[in-house]
Amino acid sequence: MQSINTKVAIVGGGPSGLLLGQLLAKQGIDNIIIERVSSDYVLGRIRAGILEQGSVDLLHEAGVNERMDKEGHVHEGFDIAYYGKRYRIDINKLTNGKTVMCYGQTEVTRDLMxxxxxxxxxxxxxxxxxxLHELKTDQPYVTFxxxxxxxxxxxxxxxxxxxxHGVSRKSIPADQRTEFERVYPFGWLGVLSDTPPVSDExxxxxxxxxxxxASMRSATRSRYYLQVPLSDKVENWSDEAFWQELKMRLPADAAEKLxxxxxxxxxxxxxxSFVCEPMQYGRLFLVGDAAHIVPPTGAKGLNLxxxxxxxxxRLLLKVYNEDDQDAVSRYSEIALRRVWQTERFSWWMSNMLHEFKDDPVNIQDAKIFERFMKSELDFYLNHEEGQKVIAMQYVGLPYEEVL
Incomplete structure (x- = not known):
């Protein structure tokens, strides 16, 4: 067995592991990444493409913003089409100048690599x-x-x-963690195509x-999604069938431009929707999807x-730069506050915008639920105060100060 040393071992070489490694390295904190698959496989994963302002700022801090600043598309708003009627959520106006960035997760990963x-x-x-070994001691280690x-x-x-599906969360004893999960009765059928997007937002x-x-990755590449039953298969959908169904679900003026x-x-x-509590065990810290999953409605996965x-x-900086050895004990408490706020927003958006006719619940409950969601949409879309709530959460809640 070959023995090697570092300050921070990072298990997982996706965007969260790479971003943490880059930030630490800029501060002179040694780190080594261990990844299960090849770099090509990591880059082949197709994920979301909307970055909150906080994510954009963090990529600037990491020094990996050059291509994003040149090729990314700043979005000042987005549309919600409610049974054919379009409402524009002007996030720039409603949040006093904040925006989001359209820049694919694959490109973020490539820049970090x-x-x-x-x-x-x-x-x-x-x-x-x-x-993972000896997590509750001051000398943890990883074998691979x-x-x-x-x-x-x-x-x-x-x-x-x-x-x-990684090993990190499973390394916390089952009786030391609590997992919360809501599985939705549908999935998203996604298609990526080299076609101009149907809309700039x-x-x-x-x-x-x-x-x-209707989403985008660039001026020439589009990403579209359809709600489908969980029992559906990709093989059931030809390209022609997908485009035909998409046209029937988009607003008429957008469908004409498709x-x-x-x-x-x-x-x-x-x-x-999934959350593991706590997000730390001894000297192990869960980051990103190892600790939580959000439905893609609202594009919060990478941002969270x-x-x-x-x-x-920032807590590790306090350990290494300020000799505050107890700083990291606050990680789970701080992170979970934002996790649950973001989980709630994604759950709420998913409830409002999807049809739940395939949900295995009592039919009367389904009818009541549908009426509640209609009332939600009517209020939030037709009142500026409601649109402000959506806009504030869509651009991302501010990062909590690490004191």
Whole structure:
């Protein structure tokens, strides 16, 4: 077994692990990333593309903003189409000048990978048999296999950035964690295509046929979604069938502008709300999808991970720069406040904008629920105060101060 040393071991080489590693490295804090799959596989994951202002600011702080600033699209608002009627949520006006950035998660990951490589920082891709040890001591370590050699990575702290199915959360004893989960009775069928977007801003559409979202990755690449039953299969959807259904769910004026073409990626993603408490165990800290999952309505997944990264990074700075050894004990408490606020917003948006006719509940309950959601939409879309609430949460709540 080969023994290696670092200050912070980062398990998971997706955007949250890479961002944490980049921020730490800029402050001279050594870190090593261990990733289960190849870098090409990580870059092949298709994810959301809307960045809150806080995420944009954090990428600037990490020094990986050059291409984002050139190629990203600033959005000052978005549309909600409610049974055909469009309402524009002017987030710039309603939040006193704040905006969001349209820049794909794949591109964020690519920028972070290139920055890490340029600094010569160590990442072990395609690692297996990852295990976390001695988490409740001041000498935790990680063991893993890479290129048929077994490694022991000694460290001060471990950041679990390895997603919902990773080893980090499972390393916390079951009787020491509580998991909250809501699985939705539908999924999102997503298509990526090299076609110009139907709109310069996102359109969230609620229709009797189900939810739809018109999104974008660039001026020439579009991302569209349809609500489908959980039992549906990608194989059931030809490109032609997808475009036809999308046209029926988009507002008429948008449907007329829709440019179709062959899909370059097509998949169905289930929707869930999930939170693990606490988000730390000894010297292990859960970051991003390892600790929580949000439904994609509102594009909060990567953004919530970025706020976790910001919190953990600033607490680790207190440890290493100010010798405040107790600072990291506040991580879970601070992070969970924003996690639950964001989970609630994504749950709320999902409830308002989707059709729940396939939900296995009592039919009378479903009818009452539908009336409640109609009342919600009527109020929030037709009153400026309601639109302000949506806009404030869409651009992202401010990061909490780490004192």
């Amino acid at each position: 290139e920055a890490r490589a340029a600094k010569g920082l160590t990442t072990y891709y395609q690692s297996s048999d990852v295990e 296999k890479h290129n048929d050699e077994v490694y022991k990575l000694n460290c001060d702290y471990i950041a679990g950035c390895d997603g919902f 996102l359109i969230y559409a609620k229709t009797k046929r189900g939810f739809a979202l 440019v179709t073409g062959p899909s370059i990626e097509k998949s169905i993603a289930p929707l869930r 991970a970025a706020s976790d990264v910001s919190t953990l990074f």
